[in-house]
Amino acid sequence: MSLNYLSFLVPIAIVLGIGGLAAFLWSLRSGQYDDLEGAAARILLDDDSE
Amino acid sequence: MSCCAPNASASLAIAGSEPVTVSMDELVLSSRDLGDGxxxxxxxxxxxxxxxxxxxxxxxxxxxxxxxxxxxxLSMKRAAVRWRAIDGQPPDLIGHLRAIGYDAHVFTMESDTADPEYTRLVRALAVAGFCSMNIMLLSVSIWSGAEGGVRQAFHWISALLAMPAIVYSGRIFFVSAWRALRYGRTNMDVPISIGVLLAFGLSLYDTVQGGEHAYFDAATSLIFFLLIGRTLDHVMREKARSAVAGLARLIPQGATVIDADGTRRHVPVAQIVPGTLLTVTVGDRVPIDGIIVQGSSDLDYSLVSGEAVPKYAGPGAQLQAGLMNLTGPLTIRTTASVENSFLADMVRMMEIAEGGRATYRRLADRASALYAPVVHCVAFLSFLGWMLATGDWHRSITIAIAVLIVTCPCALGLAVPIVQVVAARRLFENGIMVRDGSALERLTEIDTVLFDKTGTLTLGRPRLLNAAEIPPEAMTIAGAMALHSRHPASLAIVAERPENRSRPPNFESVTEQAGLGLEARSGDVVYRLGRPGWATGKEAAETGEPNSVSVLAKNGVLLGRFLFADRLRNDAAQTIVSLARDGIWTEIVSGDRGSAVEALASTLQIDTYHADLLPADKTQRINDLSASGRKVLMVGDGLNDAPALASAHVSMAPASAADIGRTASDIVFLHESLSAVTRAITIARTAGRLIRQNFAIAIAYNAVAVPFAVLGAVTPLLAAIAMSLSSIMVVANALRLRNGISGGMASRSQSGFLIKKPVQVAA
Known part of the structure; x- marks a missing residue:
């Protein structure tokens, strides 16, 4: 019966989606998008001592 | 040096920004206490x-x-520094940055640098994106033929997922729509809100009833698309705003007060009462109106009255706030408090001017004022028609709502913001910051441009004309002496110093004499750089153009003559020509002397010019022009331009403008070239054309889709396809602006034009 596997696959998909959303909101809150250009440039610095 | 020598780089080199000294006190005043010292x-x-x-x-x-x-x-061009005072002294952050070639200044924007609106929009966008994508996934299954229990279950899950998108993300539109309705107006958000809410309500009802169709996907993806447009719009505007806010403050926020017992302390300007003694060091601006008690100096009036020539002032002279002290430390007694100083007068005039300016209704809002009634009428009529024809009220409502969803102004809602985002980005790349969203729309309408003279058409700084004719030895000595002064003429000499200069003599002392010039001693040799009569000791030497000449003399023997002239902004002449070619009328409104303005007007071939204007006269001129039906763009930089900037239809200011001028203007340009004016007009006009095209696309699409909807032939699948197609078309059309106009109207020429304009040299 198709409803059987849908009944746990769909919730799993949605829960995973919510996990992604939560991760995005967390990264937004923790300021990871505040300086996108800087993040792109900093990869070129080799003596980042932080 | 690294890949970019910051001062030579063109990308954000700010025109005419003089290094502003920031006192340690100001650094402390503007810093935040993090606790533990x-x-x-x-x-x-x-x-x-x-x-x-x-x-x-x-x-x-x-x-x-x-x-x-x-x-x-890097995105904000800002540095956050945590520091600890050592022996009560903060570290000289700005001095050290200057030493390695980075100009820096204290950033004081309403204390908090975070942008709550941006975070709110991005969060709403994330939620809407998550919900709409998941619903779309379920919808695809339904469109592919899921039936019965599965379809029913999917509809329920969709309803559940749509809830946060409507309640959390949709709130942004509902709040704005409600605010407009409460004041008896409509805006773009009203039809959007009605469409989304009705679609959601009907779908929920159908889900409960076990119906065949649900429009959860349409309702949520509409919110998602529109939020993308809105977020981009906000990001662009905020970027421009923070770039403007990051420019150096020109008017000090604090002043050094001398107490009765002689102690000095730094006090915010707002706390200073009339009769207070203040010191104004060289390079500072007068913080508040006052009378000189002690000392004498040359003062730069360019920002205050538009006069390009510095004036000498001694004890007893009346000074206005905003004047720059060039050559000698001054002690002044204030004659006004902040509320009735010259600066405050300007602010008051600005407020009056802004109140008088007709409130501009944005194009999208005007369009929706026409659009919403039509759409809602069509929906209502189809409801009535189907009701009369079939008597099936559920079917009639479904069709009416399908009409609303199909016409729901997705394309219309994106038509304006997307074009403006692309336009603002293009302008931003050219160093033109649009501070107000509607400024671009207003800019398309202008037919008259008023220019201020000093600091706008010209750079307001003298330039050395005959550097090549001056003997290298004289140039070296003069350059070394000029380093000790902040007088514009000295700065001009320093700027022209040769690259491979020989070593100058060692000076034992260099003193600046206000109104006369610089005097340096090296052993028993006395060098004087400044006024010809004073430097050579022969008054008779003054001839034809006394003010634009300064000489270097060694023990009274002439070593070199330095000629100065104020310099036109790059591309000024070309800009005026392009404007004329576009049929735009130009005028000069200046506070400077008639002769100086006349010389400039004839160089630039501007027929109409007004000199010796007071701030109120400039505003009056704009009001006169507006009264005769003209739409005026005001370009100005000074304190005295601020009221005019506020009263014009649109206003632009260079980055070197007074703070208050920048605040009053809609658009701020960072580069030295005046071609920013034509460039902004060109881009604004192209954007205006694209917006009209987008409206046409949206209307054409509606003309095709609405009949189907009215006839009841639109299923959720068709609605989703039609909506996405029209949105993609509108966005694609907007993106044409990105590569549509390359180069702009005026090419960049590096050579400035020179005008014969006397400049007093006392350095």
């Missing part, structure tokens, strides 16, 4: 562009004693 300062560092700059700035700052940590934000 450490403080945080936010510095604006416009010169950082690349990884090398980040490394240089962070390394320099971190190496300073007292600095705990330093972090550069």
């Amino acid at each position: 450490s403080r945080q300062s936010d510095l604006s560092v416009p010169g950082v562009h690349c990884a090398g700059c980040i490394a240089a700035v962070e390394r320099t700052l971190s190496a300073m004693p007292g600095v705990e940590s330093a972090r550069v934000n």
